[in-house]
Amino acid sequence: MFDAPDSDADLLARAQALTGRTLGEIARVLDQSVPADPLRSKGWIGELLETALGASAGNLPQPDFLALGIELKSVPIARGRPRESTFVCSAALAGEGVGWAACRVRHKLAKVLWVPVEAEGSLTDRRVGAARLWSPSLDDEALLAADWEELDALLRLGQHWEIEARRGRVLQLRPKGADGRATTWALDESGEWIRAKPLGYYLRASFTARILEPLQ
């Protein structure tokens, strides 16, 4: 649709141009129609923003802005706070065992453009807020690393069934499947390969609220 942004500043300028616009306005410029059924259009806002900002990755396992190493995340905002957690990536149910420094969560979160979007009202009338380019602070990184190491250790021990969303202060594991029948490979406690429900890493809404707070 559009060329990829050629610098952080270029990307930020494009994002700023969207600030205050409604999704209906953006869709019209892109010659797209706004979905009639929000229930069946869960990823539409993120995809619209990708197109509007010149993201390139599509659904390939790459950063949205490959040349800049930047990931795009839209955040639904209600009453001034993120209403939902943020999906990061799927979890290997046998664990990665590579350490925080080399894990997929850290790579995903190295540099993120957060774009707040109103979470209430009709899709057409929701407004885009001021975007923010973020990388984890040392404190953020320490919290994320501690949670990830704990969760990955449990996965490697074959204790994935004990993992509930309550674990993790800022990073959690939750179901991530097409439906209740989806399965993936996992280890059990005796180290045997079994099928289990897929899980994904998510950032808690309380964490994204804190990292977006400097927006105020």
Add this chain to the structure above:
DNA sequence: ACATGATCATTG
């Protein structure tokens, strides 16, 4: 099945 994009629906 798993990557991309997330929000929905039920529970406590």
Add this chain to the structure above:
DNA sequence: CAATGATCATGT
């Protein structure tokens, strides 16, 4: 009403 567990769409 927030948090947890479940689900929806699309492309490879």
